[in-house]
Amino acid sequence: MRIAEVESLLLRGAHFVRITTEQGQVGLGQSACWAYPEAVDAIIPSFRAYLVGKDPRQIERHWQHLYRMGPFRGSVLSGAVSATDIALWDIKGQILQAPIWELLGGKYRDRVRLHLLMGGATPEELRANARAAADEGFTAIKFDPVPDRFGDMTQDALVVGVAERVAAVRETVKSDVDIILELHRKLTPLQALPVIEAVAQFHPLFVEDPVQIDSIMSQADIARRLSTPIANGERLHTIWELAASMCVRTSAWPGV
Numbered sequence: 001m002r003i004a005e006v007e008s009l010l011l012r013g014a015h016f017v018r019i020t021t022e023q024g025q026v027g028l029g030q031s032a033c034w035a036y037p038e039a040v041d042a043i044i045p046s047f048r049a050y051l052v053g054k055d056p057r058q059i060e061r062h063w064q065h066l067y068r069m070g071p072f073r074g075s076v077l078s079g080a081v082s083a084t085d086i087a088l089w090d091i092k093g094q095i096l097q098a099p100i101w102e103l104l105g106g107k108y109r110d111r112v113r114l115h116l117l118m119g120g121a122t123p124e125e126l127r128a129n130a131r132a133a134a135d136e137g138f139t140a141i142k143f144d145p146v147p148d149r150f151g152d153m154t155q156d157a158l159v160v161g162v163a164e165r166v167a168a169v170r171e172t173v174k175s176d177v178d179i180i181l182e183l184h185r186k187l188t189p190l191q192a193l194p195v196i197e198a199v200a201q202f203h204p205l206f207v208e209d210p211v212q213i214d215s216i217m218s219q220a221d222i223a224r225r226l227s228t229p230i231a232n233g234e235r236l237h238t239i240w241e242l243a244a245s246m247c248v249r250t251s252a253w254p255g256v
Contacts (some may be wrong), residue, residue: 002053002056003019003053004020004022005018006018006044006052007044008040010038015033015037015041015083016028016030016031017044017084017086020086020223025094027089027090029082029087031079031083033078033080035073036075040079042062043076043080044080046069046216047080052071057090060088062084063085065118066084074237075237083151095246109149113139113140114138115140115142116139117141117142123167124143126172127168127171130169131172133177134177137180139176139177141169141173141179141180142180143169144182145160146186146187158195160198162198162199163198166202167202169202171182178204180206180207181199183207185210185250192210192222193222196210205229206230206231209234209254210222211237213235217243219245
């Protein structure tokens with residue numbers, strides 16, 4: 001069995017890799033590099049030159065080669081490798097006539113708890129959306145409580161603005177729904193500490209990505225200073241980056 005074609009697809013700002021075998025199986029994988037899909041697209045011709053004619057079942061061998069074929073790393077390379085890797089797993093599942101979750105170890109849970117990522121710029125909008133989410137049966141909701149134009153605010157106005165929004169949601173859902181705060185890396189460490197301390201009284205399940213990911217030491221310092229669990233890691237690209245993050249304990253919820 002051999003790979004016959006490797007295609008790169010750009011669709012509405014998303015990037016996909018499509019791999020076709022000589023026997024007709026077609027595997028599809030999506031890149032997680034949302035910011036630079038065109039850059040990921042530019043890498044795939046180099047991958048095609050290596051992959052065509054190879055056995056698609058040798059997934060780990062191909063991953064190692066594609067990841068290590070050049071001296072540079074980063075989100076663009078990882079996005080291209082991950083999309084290709086997923087497409088190869090898709091093909092392997094078709095060959096073995098098994099879903100990929102079975103090939104990766106099988107089922108552990110029969111049910112998975114979901115949280116709703118909801119919008120809302122004002123306390124009133126957040127109240128309405130939180131009530132709707134609770135009425136739909138969600139037991140956890142995630143939202144961004146940072147006010148618009150937060151960069152022009154004083155420290156006190158920022159802290160008060162965030163606390164007002166979180167308070168509005170907690171008052172709406174009571175203790176029936178967990179609250180998760182998504183801060184989208186908007187704050188500096190000096191802003192993040194008082195903001196998260198101010199909302200601790202509302203018992204968020206965790207606070208996600210309070211600061212930029214550039215310094216794992218700053219992330220670790222914030223996590224150590226707070227009783228509220230911090231979550232991060234969705235912008236890490238490899239097991240080695242995740243391991244470094246865990247070693248300095250940047251998060252109580254690594255890899256969210």
